[in-house]
Amino acid sequence: MVRPRFSKLPPEQQQAIVRAAREEFAAHGFHDASLNRVIEAAGISKGSMYYYFDDKVDLFAHVVRIDLEQLFDRLGPFPVPDGGSADEFWSTLEGYYLRLMTALTATPDLATLIRGLLAASTTPVLAQAQADLTQALLPWLELAVIRGQRAGAIRTDLPSALLIAVVMGMGQAIDVWLMNQQPADADLAGSVGVLFEMIRGAVAPSKHAAVRKGGAPPPSE
Numbered sequence: 001m002v003r004p005r006f007s008k009l010p011p012e013q014q015q016a017i018v019r020a021a022r023e024e025f026a027a028h029g030f031h032d033a034s035l036n037r038v039i040e041a042a043g044i045s046k047g048s049m050y051y052y053f054d055d056k057v058d059l060f061a062h063v064v065r066i067d068l069e070q071l072f073d074r075l076g077p078f079p080v081p082d083g084g085s086a087d088e089f090w091s092t093l094e095g096y097y098l099r100l101m102t103a104l105t106a107t108p109d110l111a112t113l114i115r116g117l118l119a120a121s122t123t124p125v126l127a128q129a130q131a132d133l134t135q136a137l138l139p140w141l142e143l144a145v146i147r148g149q150r151a152g153a154i155r156t157d158l159p160s161a162l163l164i165a166v167v168m169g170m171g172q173a174i175d176v177w178l179m180n181q182q183p184a185d186a187d188l189a190g191s192v193g194v195l196f197e198m199i200r201g202a203v204a205p206s207k208h209a210a211v212r213k214g215g216a217p218p219p220s221e
Helices: 011-032 035-042 046-052 056-075 086-106 108-119 124-150 160-181 185-203
Strands: none
Touching: 011 035, 011 056, 011 108, 035 046, 035 056, 056 086, 056 108, 056 124, 086 108, 086 124, 086 185, 108 124, 108 160, 124 160, 160 185
């Protein structure tokens, strides 16, 4: 975990360390990256680096988190479709995801970092970084399920937690596939469309689903 002393550094010094780390991880990958090269590029001593971060894993998780936060700031908040048809609901989500993947294609260093995070997620610190990202998305996912149910886009006969777990599991598999395949811009929209169709099929209302007890409507926000 990032030590509090790091946040007390002047912003320009924080940026110098993050920039040096980003370049090293992007150029060599997580496993082959050298903390000594980061220290040299950042112009700090080895003792200072361990004063701010526990180890290379800790530094890597921090850089990925910072870069993802900046990416989402540029893209704006996740849309939570409200009203409209099931097709409109899924079209809104697919459009945002396509923008996200397009932005990653345009920032190869960040794409490389994310591939490293996905590949090294068995490391406890990196697994926790992924868990933190998932937890941050949870309120949005819960609201999206409610509104998707209202639009007739998501089934109502299963617990929301299970539906979210299914979507998150499929979403992670899709993220890994897209990040590794790196489809060309011309093919990206088609790939995202097909993959979203898979997610939609997994959580769409079933013709054979049991009717909700008492005919109750989907839960309100």
